[in-house]
Amino acid sequence: MIDSLYRDLIIDHYKFPRNFRRIESATVVKEGDNPLCGDKITLYLKVENGKVVDVSFEGSGCAISQASTSLLTETVKGKQVEEIKCIVGEFLAMLTEGKQPSVDLGKLLALEGVKNYPMRVKCATLGWHTLEQALKEIG
Amino acid sequence: MIDSLYRDLIIDHYKFPRNFRRIESATVVKEGDNPLCGDKITLYLKVENGKVVDVSFEGSGCAISQASTSLLTETVKGKQVEEIKCIVGEFLAMLTEGKQPSVDLGKLLALEGVKNYPMRVKCATLGWHTLEQALKEIG
Amino acid sequence: MLYDVYKEFPLIYRNRGSLVYLDNAASTQKPSIVIEALADFYFESYANVHRGIYKLAEKATALYEEAREKIAWFIGGRKEEVVFVRGTTEGINLLAYTLSSRLSAGDEIVISVMEHHSNFVPWQIVTSMRSLNLKVVDITEEGDLDWKDFENKITEKTKVVAITHLSNVLGTLNDIRKVVEIAHSVGAVVIVDGAQAVARLKVDVEELGCDFYTFSGHKMYGPMGIGVLWGRYELLEELPPWQGGGEMIEKVTVYNTSFRKPPHRFEAGTPNVAGAVALSKAVDFISSVGIDNIEAQEDELVSYILERFGELRWVSVVGSPKVRKGVVSFTVDGVHPHDVATILGNDGIAIRAGHHCAQPLMDRLSLSATSRISLGCYNTKDEIDMFFKSLENVRKVFA
Amino acid sequence: MLYDVYKEFPLIYRNRGSLVYLDNAASTQKPSIVIEALADFYFESYANVHRGIYKLAEKATALYEEAREKIAWFIGGRKEEVVFVRGTTEGINLLAYTLSSRLSAGDEIVISVMEHHSNFVPWQIVTSMRSLNLKVVDITEEGDLDWKDFENKITEKTKVVAITHLSNVLGTLNDIRKVVEIAHSVGAVVIVDGAQAVARLKVDVEELGCDFYTFSGHKMYGPMGIGVLWGRYELLEELPPWQGGGEMIEKVTVYNTSFRKPPHRFEAGTPNVAGAVALSKAVDFISSVGIDNIEAQEDELVSYILERFGELRWVSVVGSPKVRKGVVSFTVDGVHPHDVATILGNDGIAIRAGHHCAQPLMDRLSLSATSRISLGCYNTKDEIDMFFKSLENVRKVFA
């Protein structure tokens, strides 16, 4: 069962986080944290004409929070803001309400196992809630 | 069993309290109350040459507290302070520690049944604790 | 009539015939499902809540939060508006300390003379600490709130009105909607002491319109050591914390702390999870019997009690409020209430005698004490008859 | 070794093999006699206490006061010095509010950086309310109190010193007699947070010489919702009341109230009688096993744990205090403590991970979190072996 949580892909993204850097010319920079467990991230988004042309993050915390955010950056890069909003909604619904996603979440499905660990759901959603806030800011 | 508490003598002393009056020329006047249950008494003692020559009380409250104080006045009148102290000790020990009295408490034995009603012991001892305080004051 | 409810209460059932329990305003007995829920929690699911990353802790946390939800449902509030406290007393103290910290000298707090000490003393403490004015609304001769006096006492300076829903001495059911209307007209918040109401009639905080509502588990067939403070979320959010400790913080540094949102802000330290879980079973119990059925039965018994008392010239019933629920105080001519209770107690009839933690009311009524019958859902007409039979003994002893 | 004690704990016994409970610093499991005492109280003796004039109320009152006596005996205090509270957190809050009300701006409160939030946040709240100074004593690299810093921080203005007996993160046992000696030399009162100590070693308040000692029932094999504040009678007598309500008053008039003597002055409202009675059974349990035996067994297991950790290069134990009791925090290289706890939890090993309500200590240690093993009397060497076996899984997952 533990393997359904710590899939190889998660461990890989934890050890080798993708897009782990600052973007100096970011359109929006957003911080997120789970004060109760200490996970922290900073998300950088560069948006042009309604499209996320670059995205990155920095942060520290558990494998789930960091890998989830790393996967997030891979997922959203190059996508339209509207499409991203949809993915965020589907992803959060999958983890917090146990809903079957209606779009193909691809690699993100590797995080589905988190829903069986209620105390860890917040770790997996941290980056995504931060992204939600960031997208709100750019309107 | 209830008859062992409300003996005829108790009811009689409640309805017709003895020495229920003020003593204007009292040597010592002492008030006592059980704030938790509202029983109140004022004890008047007139002492001459180490002897209680007159004693009386005023007050209000339950049958036990009033009858016990009424009996008290009957008991101590005309007695030496030292002898009274001994009676007070024996009486309180009988009710609070369940001790057999080593002197003859006479009518006061009518109050022995109170010891089976722990919530009422304070009623029966109110007058006696007040007397104790009063005797301390005259030294 | 709820003839068989008593069977669900082991202590009542087993002692049937030798015990008539009529001291429900002090505390109610517990149905099996409450006692068993308590034991089961310790047997099956025990762990501390919050932040434990293992199955038992997850289970305990889920049970605790489900209990909160159940209680919110029971009183018509929202889950995040339900703060677990020890009981009514703690609920009122929490409000007295936190609300008063926002007030200025000269501001007024209005209570009524029929309040229980728990809705008197905390206000006395904080008003004297902060130079606030405590104003006490009178009652009518019948034992209802004196509305004229109430309107007079409410001014632009009134910031808090704290009133009992149901008097534990007079049985008076206060019209909370009217209280709210008057208090809100000057912008005061309304706190309702629901200790006696919540197990006797349907309580819906939205319908009442009050701002805070607090009650004790042990008076509603639940366990001791747990109670509820409900508050409107916007108001709870504005209140500072009271007790500090674990669970209520967001981030602590050596000299500074940020606090969590309600309800957690007000639940410092390890909560009484077992108590909360068992309390939610008490809610299940009440719901399964039907609070309206309980109310109807208690109403019927109250009428019967008043009728029987009416036949006895040597007994006076205290107060005759417009709406009376579940509680009847009385005095016996020439016999002190403690003696009444002792003699009844000796016959296995458990009633309460004394000031009922309402000394200001006693003073107002010029009484030092009363005897009191208070009903629970398991009481029956037979038991009332046993009470009256024993009351004759009181008479005999003091004949 | 206390081989068979685990049989008295139904939850532990039934789950043997599939659950290794090593989160005892958060809360301990309960022996049958405690759970049964709780249920029995509700089944057999239930009533509210104080002033009920019938058999059940007399019985409940007697049980409550006997529980107080038993607890006084357990810690070497006097019955009238034992105040029942919800837990350690409430005990410290009560002291923070009442003691600080007697202090003047500029007076100092001294705590240590290893305190639990419950011994941090209340002092932050009251010091900021009353312009007092909060001073925080540092620890040494090993995790002991820094005595030099302690002596420096204590001045003539120090009025209160509040220190944990046993750290819930480092396992450090503090030398309370030494704390008392230094604090008393400037006339400060000493409060000891005994939450972690009281189930792990013999506590005798007279021997310690402290002025207040507080602890939680649920961490010493007792139920939730009940705890103890012990204080020297002369000091309790001087303190004003904190919460107001029933049971703590002597006489209430509309505008004025006189209060009862301790301990009742500090017990407003209906107390958790069932909790107190069951807690006294936890004392019976501890006494029958022998607190010295529990200490010896936990000491032995701690040594074994440290030895095993010593063999693992990828694990760091947090702190190496001079005297350690029952608690070992650690970190695994490259793996976050929450991930450690999740993987162990999946194997049925219940440990805690996080800041353990000690964020200032975490900051001091430059850690955001640790994993923590904490022992109870029922833990065995086999269980420790199971823990270490599961710890290898952590390594494998993150290989």
Ligand SMILES: Cc1ncc(COP(=O)(O)O)c(C=O)c1O
């Ligand atoms: C050292 C210490 N102090 C105080 C507390 C708080 O105890 P409670 O949550 O029972 O009030 C704890 C437990 O969490 C603790 O470990």
Ligand SMILES: Cc1ncc(COP(=O)(O)O)c(C=O)c1O
């Ligand atoms: C009307 C009323 N308010 C408050 C209380 C206090 O409740 P508790 O003692 O459970 O805090 C009581 C019960 O004694 C009561 O009857």
